[in-house]
Amino acid sequence: MELRRTPLYDEHVALGGRIVPFAGWELPVQYSGLIPEHTKVRTALGLFDVSHMGELRVRGAGAVAAVNKLVTNDVASLVDGQAQYNGLTNERGGLVDDVVVYRIAADDVLVCVNAANRDKDRAWFEAHLDTSDCSLVDEGDAWAQIAFQGPLAERALAPITDVAVGGLANYRFGLGSVAGVAGCIVARTGYTGEDGFEVFCPAEHAVAVWRALLTAGAEAGAVPCGLGARDTLRLEARYNLYGHELSDETSPWQAGLAWITKLDKAGGFVGQDALRARRGNEATRLVGVRIEGKRIPRDGMRVFANSVDVGFVTSGTLAPTLGYPVALAYVHRDHAAAGASLVVDVRGKEAPGVVVNGPFYKRSHSA
Amino acid sequence: MEFPDRLKYTQHDEWIAIDGDVVTLGITAFAQDALGEIVHVELPEVGAAFAAGAAVCEVESVKAVAEVYTPVGGEIIAVNADLDGSEDTVNADPYGGGWLVKLRCADLGPAAALMDAAAYRAKIA
Numbered sequence: 001m002e003l004r005r006t007p008l009y010d011e012h013v014a015l016g017g018r019i020v021p022f023a024g025w026e027l028p029v030q031y032s033g034l035i036p037e038h039t040k041v042r043t044a045l046g047l048f049d050v051s052h053m054g055e056l057r058v059r060g061a062g063a064v065a066a067v068n069k070l071v072t073n074d075v076a077s078l079v080d081g082q083a084q085y086n087g088l089t090n091e092r093g094g095l096v097d098d099v100v101v102y103r104i105a106a107d108d109v110l111v112c113v114n115a116a117n118r119d120k121d122r123a124w125f126e127a128h129l130d131t132s133d134c135s136l137v138d139e140g141d142a143w144a145q146i147a148f149q150g151p152l153a154e155r156a157l158a159p160i161t162d163v164a165v166g167g168l169a170n171y172r173f174g175l176g177s178v179a180g181v182a183g184c185i186v187a188r189t190g191y192t193g194e195d196g197f198e199v200f201c202p203a204e205h206a207v208a209v210w211r212a213l214l215t216a217g218a219e220a221g222a223v224p225c226g227l228g229a230r231d232t233l234r235l236e237a238r239y240n241l242y243g244h245e246l247s248d249e250t251s252p253w254q255a256g257l258a259w260i261t262k263l264d265k266a267g268g269f270v271g272q273d274a275l276r277a278r279r280g281n282e283a284t285r286l287v288g289v290r291i292e293g294k295r296i297p298r299d300g301m302r303v304f305a306n307s308v309d310v311g312f313v314t315s316g317t318l319a320p321t322l323g324y325p326v327a328l329a330y331v332h333r334d335h336a337a338a339g340a341s342l343v344v345d346v347r348g349k350e351a352p353g354v355v356v357n358g359p360f361y362k363r364s365h366s367a
Numbered sequence: 368m369e370f371p372d373r374l375k376y377t378q379h380d381e382w383i384a385i386d387g388d389v390v391t392l393g394i395t396a397f398a399q400d401a402l403g404e405i406v407h408v409e410l411p412e413v414g415a416a417f418a419a420g421a422a423v424c425e426v427e428s429v430k431a432v433a434e435v436y437t438p439v440g441g442e443i444i445a446v447n448a449d450l451d452g453s454e455d456t457v458n459a460d461p462y463g464g465g466w467l468v469k470l471r472c473a474d475l476g477p478a479a480a481l482m483d484a485a486a487y488r489a490k491i492a
Binding site for chain 1: 403404406407409425427428429430432
């Protein structure tokens with residue numbers, strides 16, 4: 001498969017980004033270094049090119065109802081300018097993807113999908129979206145997306161946008177201009193566990209917006225950040241990554257996504273019946289594991305309880321902010337309660353750990 | 368990047384320094400740069416014996432792990448315990464404070480086949 005480049009590829013190269021293949025795209029894994037980039041987002045401000053993410057646009061009087069029938073959360077509860085995290089489920093209750101649904105207007109919905117799933121999700125929407133009262137357009141190539149993340153994000157962004165970012169609550173967004181570029185979406189969302197924004201802008205103006213954001217963030221010490229820091233930040237915040245924690249077979253129950261699964265919402269959704277049947281009847285579930293010592297669990301490593309193989313790691317890293325390794329793992333439900341002792345087999349050596357609930361890292365300051 | 372002339376270099380991006388029958392082993396500036404910030408080093412026990420070509424330890428960054436192979440067989444006589452908590456010394460000073468293990472080697476024959484600095488520079492170019 002030919003690797004694709006985002007509109008910001010030349011910027012990454014010019015800034016010294018180390019380019020790697022990811023989900024079919026050529027993107028920077030790091031610039032100055034993973035740990036300093038990670039720390040900068042936790043303490044000040046960092047920029048990420050996330051233009052590889054896909055966007056599906058559903059427009060028409062039936063847009064909200066049609067999208068609501070494909071996803072697990074209740075899109076009908078949204079108001080204009082509100083975003084919502086969602087599972088996109090198949091008939092078996094497995095996750096086709098995890099997505100964010102943006103209600104732009106009652107007749108205009110944007111669905112942000114994972115880069116690796118762009119083609120699959122478009123095909124899924126084409127096959128399952130009721131388009132009797134709305135239409136579907138794949139706008140994935142029309143948008144660039146830049147994540148502007150860190151406690152200083154609002155202060156740096158406010159002077160260069162006409163969106164009232166100071167008044168934006170978490171998971172709210174506004175339409176307007178950024179750095180003079182009209183037609184942008186500024187959302188108080190992110191994948192880092194830190195305060196911040198995701199800026200959608202027309203792809204042809206991506207370079208201008210990227211440079212303006214870097215300049216606006218200069219006083220805050222903003223740095224460009226790569227996929228490496230994006231992964232360690234999301235793991236500390238315990239956000240799932242499709243292809244690791246989530247798959248077409250995984251249910252939202254197993255993945256800890258019951259909070260976005262509304263079985264009783266009006267109108268129902270694809271996979272609803274299967275999810276009703278699966279609820280409480282699944283042998284494994286996703287857990288967070290705090291590791292003792294310094295060995296770092298990695299994707300695919302086996303997990304043991306009392307020397308019995310009870311599951312496998314889906315993601316693991318040293319948590320730079322916390323100073324110890326953490327992992328996400330699917331384990332048998334008998335060993336999934338907080339406080340349970342587990343041991344990860346790290347290339348033949350033991351990495352003991354304990355199951356913990358909730359995010360590994362939770363920010364103290366709030367938006 | 369610096370590749371001191373006093374060292375010998377392997378295909379797997381290790382370096383060795385030979386002092387009598389004692390060999391000091393580490394990873395090159397190229398290797399540490401490719402790995403990124405080192406956060407864990409899994410060192411062997413002193414007294415453990417390794418054949419030429421065996422993996423003696425692991426060097427791990429946030430994103431990746433690399434096994435470190437010894438090009439000469441021998442017994443571990445020292446490990447760099449100072450790296451515990453200061454693993455990034457392997458990044459900052461790969462040929463000095465970032466050394467990994469010392470082996471006592473009865474047969475230094477395999478070292479003759481290793482690259483000098485110029486050949487190693489050419490390999491990674």
